[in-house]
Amino acid sequence: MKIALLGYGKMGQTIEKIAIERGHDIVIKTNDEDGYDITSADVAIDFSVPNAAFFNIVKCFKQGVPVISGTTGWLDNYSTAEAICQEENGAFIYASNFSLGVNIFFELNKQLAKMMSKLESYKVSMEEVHHTEKLDTPSGTAISLAEGIIAEHIHYTDWNLVSRRENTIPITAKRIDNVPGTHVISYASKTDTITIEHEAHSREGFALGAVIAAEWLQDKTGVFTMKDVLNIG
Structure with missing residues (x-):
């Protein structure tokens, strides 16, 4: 699986480590809101900052790339993102915590x-x-x-x-x-x-959950949660 990391801080770096250990390729690593070709990725994982997250997520929907987001602080725009996902027949999982x-x-x-x-x-x-x-x-x-x-x-x-x-x-x-x-x-x-x-003992639990969610989201359309990924609740 080819993964775009939208947000390459400490969490992004930990996700990179876990993803590579699980046999995936990292094709994009960026902290910028633009200047990358998201279509080179099979899935995007967004751990950016609140003022960039909505832009990143919508860009993925528009380009047909499933997206996982763990960025918090942008949820005033969540309902809009959900509607755009449905309009574009996209795939999306947001979680405040992927552990x-x-x-x-x-x-x-x-x-x-x-x-x-x-x-x-x-x-x-x-x-x-x-x-x-x-x-x-x-x-x-x-x-x-x-x-x-x-x-x-x-x-x-x-x-x-x-x-x-x-x-x-x-x-x-x-x-x-x-x-x-x-x-x-x-x-x-x-x-x-x-x-x-x-x-939590380390960031690795959050990173592992995000990668597992990205694996699960492949070939799906719609808006999902970690309850769907884990089949709980």
Whole structure:
């Protein structure tokens, strides 16, 4: 499989390593929004920056190249990207986190939220910790986790950073050197606390998931998620 890496920072470099180990070729490595011929690739993997991601994704749709995107911070344009994908008969997977473990964690989070919605004495909170180079706060993964809780828990309708408000999930975001990503969800009452946690040990888990998603997307059309790739949920 010939892969275009749209965004060649630390994540792009880790994806390159994993892809080559799995027998694929990297035909494009770029941090630019233009100046590359995307048609030389069988699939594109976008880990760029928020103001470039939408351009990269639409370019892939227009040129008939399936695209995987793990860039966060551009989702105000997600519905537009989805519509263009359908119009162009393209193929697209967006995930706030491609780690296989995190996507299992997403489903565990939703199941726990569903159970805890019957127990009003427990109040939920979330903490996420990432490296100091991360551009968005809170993380896209934290937002996805919050949305999963909101979808299943009848008492929560929104999230916000740090402070607790009624019907709102408080998220604490920390930035510490050399932390790939940790997410902790807690349900606390006066008598006890229930906590679930996912801790990434390196970027390789994110990179592996992105490459597996790219392999899965070959010869498909439509908009998919990691739930489709992993056949879960």
